[in-house]
Amino acid sequence: MTRKTSPFxxxxxxxAGFYLLLPLIATLVFSLQADIRQxxxxxxxxxxxxxxxxxxxxxxxxxxxxxxLTIIITTLLLVPTAYWVxxxxxxxxxxxxxxxxxxxVIPVVVLVFGLITIYNRTFLTNSSQGVxxxxxxxxxxxxxxxxxxxxxxxxxxxxxxxxxEASQSLGAGWLRILLAVIFPNIWVGxxxxxxxxxxxxxxxxxxxxxxxxxxxxxxxxxANLNQVYEPAxxxxxxxxxxxxxxxxxxxxxRRRSATVDVGVH
Amino acid sequence: MAQTATIRxxxxxxxxxxxxxxxxxxxxxxxxxxxxxxxxxFLFIALFQLYxxxxxxxGALTDDSHHLVLDNMLKLGSELNRTSYWNTIxxxxxxxxxxxxxxxxxxxxxxxxxxxxxxxxxxxxxxxxAANFAGIPLALAFFSAIGRxxxxxxxxxxxxxxxxxxxSLSSFFGICIAYTYFxxxxxxxxxTPALDGLREEWREAADNLGATQAQxxxxxxxxxxxxxxxxxxALLFANAFGAYATAYALVGGGVGENLVISIAVRAQFSNDxxxxxxxxxxxxxGMVIMVAITVFIYTWSRQRAERWRNSS
Numbered sequence: 001m002t003r004k005t006s007p008f009x010x011x012x013x014x015x016a017g018f019y020l021l022l023p024l025i026a027t028l029v030f031s032l033q034a035d036i037r038q039x040x041x042x043x044x045x046x047x048x049x050x051x052x053x054x055x056x057x058x059x060x061x062x063x064x065x066x067x068x069l070t071i072i073i074t075t076l077l078l079v080p081t082a083y084w085v086x087x088x089x090x091x092x093x094x095x096x097x098x099x100x101x102x103x104x105v106i107p108v109v110v111l112v113f114g115l116i117t118i119y120n121r122t123f124l125t126n127s128s129q130g131v132x133x134x135x136x137x138x139x140x141x142x143x144x145x146x147x148x149x150x151x152x153x154x155x156x157x158x159x160x161x162x163x164x165e166a167s168q169s170l171g172a173g174w175l176r177i178l179l180a181v182i183f184p185n186i187w188v189g190x191x192x193x194x195x196x197x198x199x200x201x202x203x204x205x206x207x208x209x210x211x212x213x214x215x216x217x218x219x220x221x222x223a224n225l226n227q228v229y230e231p232a233x234x235x236x237x238x239x240x241x242x243x244x245x246x247x248x249x250x251x252x253x254r255r256r257s258a259t260v261d262v263g264v265h
Numbered sequence: 266m267a268q269t270a271t272i273r274x275x276x277x278x279x280x281x282x283x284x285x286x287x288x289x290x291x292x293x294x295x296x297x298x299x300x301x302x303x304x305x306x307f308l309f310i311a312l313f314q315l316y317x318x319x320x321x322x323x324g325a326l327t328d329d330s331h332h333l334v335l336d337n338m339l340k341l342g343s344e345l346n347r348t349s350y351w352n353t354i355x356x357x358x359x360x361x362x363x364x365x366x367x368x369x370x371x372x373x374x375x376x377x378x379x380x381x382x383x384x385x386x387x388x389x390x391x392x393x394x395a396a397n398f399a400g401i402p403l404a405l406a407f408f409s410a411i412g413r414x415x416x417x418x419x420x421x422x423x424x425x426x427x428x429x430x431x432x433s434l435s436s437f438f439g440i441c442i443a444y445t446y447f448x449x450x451x452x453x454x455x456x457t458p459a460l461d462g463l464r465e466e467w468r469e470a471a472d473n474l475g476a477t478q479a480q481x482x483x484x485x486x487x488x489x490x491x492x493x494x495x496x497x498x499a500l501l502f503a504n505a506f507g508a509y510a511t512a513y514a515l516v517g518g519g520v521g522e523n524l525v526i527s528i529a530v531r532a533q534f535s536n537d538x539x540x541x542x543x544x545x546x547x548x549x550x551g552m553v554i555m556v557a558i559t560v561f562i563y564t565w566s567r568q569r570a571e572r573w574r575n576s577s
Contacts, residue, residue, distance in 0.1 A: 107553070
């Protein structure tokens with residue numbers, strides 16, 4: 001039996017839709033009003049100013065590089081470990097799960113100050129190189145709750161033991177098994193985690209601002225202090241980046257079961 | 266299988282009576298070479314997660330002479346901390362309620378309310394993006410909308426409604442409005458599967474037994490949804506409680522110290538002329554405890570929700 005759409009349903013959709021869409025529409029409109037005083041109702045000069053500035057390219061590249069590096073390190077850490085634990089030490093699976101969920105309990109501000117305190121006056125806080133790696137390390141930790149589960153689920157869905165034994169009997173070494181057998185079977189899970197990691201790192205502010213590093217969010221924050229229309233243009237660009245990474249995630253997710261992924265703030 | 270093979274290799278490679286071979290044989294049974302495989306991960310976790318968390322806890326619970334004390338935690342009750350903690354708890358509760366209600370109505374509309382499939386999939390896709398659209402850009406979006414020169418502010422002004430100077434985004438209320446934005450999609454994403462789990466047969470059975478709409482919700486649907494709802498609300502609370510970037514962009518460091526605990530923690534640590542650094546640790550540790558309690562509620566009610574899903 002199929003019932004008709006409730007009239008309330010449209011009302012609630014409208015209500016929540018207003019709340020969710022209005023700020024975005026307003027931001028878009030505002031970002032196009034840069035020349036309204038000159039009588040031009042729609043202008044892209046805020047976008048032109050934003051994209052034309054040197055800071056835009058450097059901050060965007062900084063966050064992009066950090067996101068890619070975070071994804072690479074996360075993959076190198078998690079894939080072999082999750083594979084090894086599933087194969088040889090399944091009793092560690094709950095520990096692994098707990099450790100990768102723990103970052104949810106530790107607010108980012110607290111994590112950063114813990115790190116700064118314990119590594120005070122070491123390479124990690126004394127040099128710009130060190131501070132950068134401190135940031136990357138924090139990013140890897142912060143995104144664990146979102147990167148680990150898709151990888152674990154993908155590993156769980158394939159028969160790790162049989163695949164390993166088959167490869168071993170054909171003479172493959174551990175590296176070859178991981179790269180040529182396991183990874184091709186779980187890359188959807190890895191990509192799934194990678195897109196959400198990308199979205200989180202591209203919008204991350206807390207770590208980079210406390211450590212004084214030039215991330216994309218820091219650029220947006222600074223723009224808001226002394227510009228009028230440019231911050232709105234930056235917010236639209238940022239929304240576009242989030243939208244693209246989540247859209248890619250959802251396209252890939254559709255190939256598997258639909259999973260719910262939510263980010264950190 | 267592989268473990269015993271490795272040990273046999275060791276035994277033959279060394280003299281079977283050598284100290285090393287004896288140590289290998291004396292080891293507890295769980296200690297195998299397999300641990301080497303998980304060493305990099307656990308080393309990383311120890312350096313970047315456990316050690317910093319541990320140092321915060323130790324700093325909060327000891328004094329300068331490394332004695333175990335509760336003084337620092339008790340000092341959290343001092344005036345400033347009480348206001349920032351209390352304000353953050355209020356903000357989290359209010360936005361959990363506001364985001365929870367709006368999110369639940371939206372989730373209801375696309376599931377039980379039977380909106381067309383294309384609406385449902387667009388709402389879910391949009392929520393996936395909106396849940397990750399937080400922090401600085403979210404604050405900027407609200408400035409563009411209802412800031413002093415924002416678009417909506419201007420539109421309202423043109424029809425004779427002046428929200429300024431009475432209103433400010435850089436206030437308790439402003440933070441609540443912005444946080445509600447990212448709470449709504451969170452709730453939709455978590456509650457939609459639970460609402461999908463409500464079976465048509467249960468409703469029909471209730472109808473046949475003469476139950477009213479209200480009775481069906483109170484006696485059938487709500488008890489089933491309650492664990493999922495409770496777990497999502499706990500997550501929303503933790504989400505708002507630990508948030509930093511959105512509030513920092515809205516109110517800045519100064520006023521923020523009194524309104525948002527994460528900003529107060531940052532101020533404590535950034536300030537070099539601290540009289541008592543342990544107070545900073547205590548504030549940070551207090552945050553961890555608060556979030557840990559909510560996550561515990563989340564996990565506990567999640568398990569109860571799973572029980573329903575498995576039995577249905």
